[in-house]
Amino acid sequence: MNDENKSIHEFDMNLICEYFSQLERQGPGSPEMTVKALNFIDNLTAESQILDLGCGTGGQTMVLAQHAPGKITGIDLFPKFIDLFNANAAKLNLQDRVKGMVGSMDSLPLGNEEFDLIWSEGAIANTGFEKSLNYWKGFLKKGGYIAVTYESWFTDERPAEIGKWWLDAVPEIDTIGHNISIMQKAGYVPVTAFTLSENCWTDNYFIPQKPRQEEFLKEHAGNKTVEDFIGFMRQEAELYSKYKAYYGYVFYIGRKI
Numbered sequence: 001m002n003d004e005n006k007s008i009h010e011f012d013m014n015l016i017c018e019y020f021s022q023l024e025r026q027g028p029g030s031p032e033m034t035v036k037a038l039n040f041i042d043n044l045t046a047e048s049q050i051l052d053l054g055c056g057t058g059g060q061t062m063v064l065a066q067h068a069p070g071k072i073t074g075i076d077l078f079p080k081f082i083d084l085f086n087a088n089a090a091k092l093n094l095q096d097r098v099k100g101m102v103g104s105m106d107s108l109p110l111g112n113e114e115f116d117l118i119w120s121e122g123a124i125a126n127t128g129f130e131k132s133l134n135y136w137k138g139f140l141k142k143g144g145y146i147a148v149t150y151e152s153w154f155t156d157e158r159p160a161e162i163g164k165w166w167l168d169a170v171p172e173i174d175t176i177g178h179n180i181s182i183m184q185k186a187g188y189v190p191v192t193a194f195t196l197s198e199n200c201w202t203d204n205y206f207i208p209q210k211p212r213q214e215e216f217l218k219e220h221a222g223n224k225t226v227e228d229f230i231g232f233m234r235q236e237a238e239l240y241s242k243y244k245a246y247y248g249y250v251f252y253i254g255r256k257i
């Protein structure tokens, strides 16, 4: 099987983690979009409890911490990401308010209705949009907010090549209207939905990967799996440039009723 036919799920998570641990972000996004989303959240105070799920090394978490009061707990499956997350918090002198812990987003070791805000950028597809919205609601206080970015279709129809690629990566992927209705059915009042700008993908995600890809290939010279993985990551960037009119990440914000 060549890399053109592979799906991201066929690559070892430790390999993906090693590759992304050297990058500032592990998914598309930007400080501007994080701050824009944060502007829809009211009533945060120094006592507020915020959860950032699938936080990675904390790119968006540190922006949140610099623009919102309260304490932030970041959770990610990978210990290496959490080590880097806690080191990044310490570098910015945020260690008293920002703490990372290893855990899975679908089995949270946390109390019910403890949080004022649940944040998650680029991660919810891993545990399912509908399933996670329903599960995470239990950890939010009444009136608390959820803010997540999620891969979404911009149109009802799309070319077969990109349709297949995303169905392999995120089988549940759907249109913005559909996703808003899922959020509403899960018991949130939809507050807003807006698409992430193109530079979130290009300047902040694909372009920083280029030197990392060269370096990773050198570090693993002759390793066919690594070559396939880099081929896959390059294909993701090519497909985005060809089909970006049809899909992107959307910030969905809702309020628990």
Ligand SMILES: C[S@@+](CC[C@H](N)C(=O)[O-])C[C@H]1O[C@@H](n2cnc3c(N)ncnc32)[C@H](O)[C@@H]1O
Pocket: 024, 025, 026, 027, 028, 029, 053, 054, 055, 056, 057, 058, 059, 060, 075, 076, 077, 078, 081, 103, 104, 105, 106, 120, 121, 122, 123, 126, 127
């Ligand atoms: C696309 S990355 C986004 C990371 C970061 N939020 C960002 O935007 O840069 C997805 C993250 O979800 C994490 N992840 C995947 N499955 C998870 C799970 N079941 N529980 C917790 N984290 C998970 C990955 O380790 C990774 O850090």
